[in-house]
Amino acid sequence: MPKLILKIDVDTLRGTREGVPNLVRMLQKHQANATFLFSLGPDHTGWALRRAFRPGFFQKVSRTSVLEHYGLKTLMYGVLLPAPDIGKLCATELRAVRDAGFECGIHTWDHVVWQDNVRNQDAAWTQSLMQRSFDRFKDIFGEAPATHGAAGWQMNPHAFAQLDTFGIRYASDERAALADDGTLLNANAGPHRLSVQGRTLDCIQMPTTLPTLDELLGRTINAHVITTSTIAARILELTKATRDHVYTLHAELEGQKLAPIFDELLTGWRAQGYDLVGMNDYHRALESQTLPVSPTAWGTLPGRSGDLLLQAA
Template sequence: MAFLTLKIDADTDRGTREGVPNLVRMLTKYQARATFLFSLGPDHTGWALKQVFRPGFFKKVSRTSVVEHYGLKTLMYGVLLPAPDIGKTCATYMQAVQAAGFECGIHTWDHRVWQDHVRQKDSAWTQATMQRSYDRFNSIFGVAPKTHGAAGWQMNPYAFKQLEAFNIAYSSDGRAMLTESGALADPLAGPHRLSVQGSTLTCIQLPTTLPTLDELLGRTIDGIELNPTNIAAHLLKLTATPRDHVFTLHAELEGQKLAPIFEQLLQGWRTQGYDLVAMEDYYQYVKNQVLPTLPLSWAELPGRSGDMIMQGEV
C-alpha cells in the first residue's frame, strides 16, 4: 500500500478558527490521519499586498480569488486592522486538534514575515524567531514540537540548523520539482536528507510531491481549464499510479470554500488504495531506509510565483 501524507498549513486567524475545525470533521469522517502545522504569532496577511511587484503575482491572484478565499477582513490585518495574535486568540482551536488525535507541528511565527524575508535574514534573527515559535507551541500544547513545515517553502541555512538544535527528526520544508501538468519531474523524488554548509543534517525532509489546489485552479493543462468541477479528477490522475506522496493543503482553502474538492480527493485516494497518513506515520516508515543526501537548492514551480526550496535531482 502506498502512503499519501496529508500536511495542512494553517496560515491565518480565520483559517485556524474556521478551516481547521472543518478539516478535523472531514478527516475524522474518512478515518484519515493528517499533520496540522500552525502559524503561532501575528496574522499579517495584509502585508501580502507588497507582493504586487513580484512576477506572476497578479496572474495567481486572478486565478485563485484571494479575497473570496481569505476574506476581506483577513486581507486588512496589519494594514487597516491590527494583526491578531493567532497563538493567543486561537489556542483552544489548536488544542482541539490535538485532543482529536491529530499530529500538530510548527508552521511559523509570522507567516508573512517569514515567507517574505527569511532567505535574507541572519543567524540571530532566525534563531530568535524560531525560538518564539518553539516556546509558543510548548505553551499551547504542553509538549515540545516534533515536526515543522516552512511557510511558503522558505528557509535559510540557519533555520535548518535550528531544526537540528530543536531535535526535529522530520520536517516538510520544500517541494519536489513538477512538470507543467503537475506530475513529478524526477520519479525518485521523496524523502531525503539535506547537506547544508558542508554538514549532512539528521532531520529527514518529506517534500511536497503534488501540486496544491491554488497552483492548479484556473490554469489550462492539456487544453483543459481546471476549475472546481474537474480539478479533483486531474489530481487523481496524477496519483493513479500508486507511489508515496505528500500533499499540502491549506485551512483557508480546503478547510473552507474548496472543502468539496478535498472531499472528492479523500474519496478518490481511498478508492485508489492509498493509506492516508500524518507526517509522523510516514517518518516511521522511512526513518531506517537509506536516503539520499542532497544539496539545498531553489527553483520555481508552475502556478506559483517566486523561488522556493526545491529537492535536487536524486
C-alpha cells in the same frame, strides 16, 4: 500500501478558527490521519498586499480570487486592523486538534514576515523567529514539536540547522520539482536527509510531491482549463500510478470554500488504495530505512510566483 501524507498548512486566524475544525470533521468522516502545521504568532496577512506590486501577482489574484478565500478582514490585518496573535487567541482550538488525535507542528511564527524575508536573513534573525514559534508551541501543547513545515517553502541554512538544534526529527520544508502538467520531474523525489553547507542534518525532509490547489486552478493543462469541477480528477490522475506522496493543503482553501474538492480527493485516494496518514506515521515507516542525502536549491514551480526550495537531484 502506498501512503498519501496529508500536510495541512494553517496560515491565518480565520483558517485556524474556521478551516481547521472543518478539516478535522472531514478527516474523521474519512477515517484519515493528517498533520496540522500552525502559524503561532501574529497574522499579518494584510501586509501580503504589498506583493500586489510584484510581477505575476495579478495573474494569481484573478486565478484563485484571494479575496474570496481569505476574506476582506484577513487582508486588512497589519494594514487597517492590528495583527491578531493566532496562538494566543486560539490555544484552545489548537489543543482540540491534538486531542482529536492529529499530529500538530510548527508552520511559522509570522507567515508574511518569514515568507518575505527569511531567504536573505542572518542567523540571529532566523533563530529569534523560530525560537518564538518553538516557545509558543511548548506553551500551548506542553511539549516540544516533532515537526515543521516552512511557510511558503522558504528557508535558509541557519533555519535548517536550527531544526536539528530543536530536535525536530522530520520536516517538510521543500517541494519536489514538477513539470507543467504537475507530474514529478524526478521519479526519485521523496524523503531524504538534507546536506546544507557540507553538513548532513539529522532532520528528515519529506518534500511535497504534488501541486497545490491554488497552483492548478485556472491553468490550462493538456488543452483543458482546470476548474473547481475538474481539479480533483486532475490530481487523482497524478496519483493513479501509486507511490508515496506528500500533499500540502491549506486550512484557508480545502478547509473552507474548496472543501468539496478535498472530499473528492479523500474518496478518490482511498479508492486508489492509499493509506491516508500524517507525517508522524510516515516517519515511523521511514525510520528503518537508509535515506538518500541531497541538497536543496531555489527554483520555481508551475502556477506559483517567486522562488521556493526544491529538492535537488
